Amino acid sequence: MKTGSVFLAARYAVAYDGLAKTNDEARESLLAYQKALAALKDAAEYITNPTLPFSAKEEILAKILGKNKAAAFIKLLAAQKRFSLAAQIGDELQKLLDNRLGVKRAIITTAAAQQPGLEAVLSKYFNAQIIAAYESDKDLLAGFTIRQGDIYIDASAAGRVKQLQKSLTGK
Numbered sequence: 001m002k003t004g005s006v007f008l009a010a011r012y013a014v015a016y017d018g019l020a021k022t023n024d025e026a027r028e029s030l031l032a033y034q035k036a037l038a039a040l041k042d043a044a045e046y047i048t049n050p051t052l053p054f055s056a057k058e059e060i061l062a063k064i065l066g067k068n069k070a071a072a073f074i075k076l077l078a079a080q081k082r083f084s085l086a087a088q089i090g091d092e093l094q095k096l097l098d099n100r101l102g103v104k105r106a107i108i109t110t111a112a113a114q115q116p117g118l119e120a121v122l123s124k125y126f127n128a129q130i131i132a133a134y135e136s137d138k139d140l141l142a143g144f145t146i147r148q149g150d151i152y153i154d155a156s157a158a159g160r161v162k163q164l165q166k167s168l169t170g171k
Contacts, residue, residue: 005085008082008085009085009088009092010092012082012089012092013092013095013096014096016073016093017093017096023097026096030093030094030097033089033090033093035070036071037086037087040061040065044086047061047078047083048083048084050081054079057078058075061075074086077089101129102128102129103129103131104122104126104128104129104148105130105132107133107135107148108132108133108134108144108146109137109140109144109145110134110135110137110140110144111141111142118144130148140157140158141157142156143156143159143160145159
């Protein structure tokens with residue numbers, strides 16, 4: 001996605017999220033938005049079709065979504081020819097909700113299917129609730145890697161060997 005699109009999606013997400021006064025309202029708004037996007041999965045090509053007049057798109061949206069805050073927001077996206085940003089806006093809304101709730105998401109890659117206790121350690125490290133998605137990598141012999149936002153922690157055996165090699169050779 002283009003950099004400008006990311007910023008634009010973030011701005012739309014902030015505007016939609018700003019309608020919620022409480023964390024519970026923000027959670028409900030996000031769920032309503034996600035349900036609306038799921039309902040529009042098969043109609044997305046019509047909504048983004050430039051040859052279709054907006055009145056026809058408006059009818060499609062009304063039939064599928066009815067009338068609610070999420071439907072009105074998606075209608076606005078379609079009217080502004082920004083519906084292609086809808087999925088990215090959903091991702092940004094999730095980030096905003098996580099931020100409201102003090103939650104951080106991390107991807108933990110391990111040699112085994114799951115390493116018990118890593119979430120608790122990460123929660124202390126980041127001083128926040130951690131929601132982890134575990135991935136298994138058969139190439140990892142031992143240890144794990146963690147990706148949380150821009151932070152990357154390599155606690156794998158291969159990573160330690162690379163660090164040792166770098167310290168011994170200076171490269």
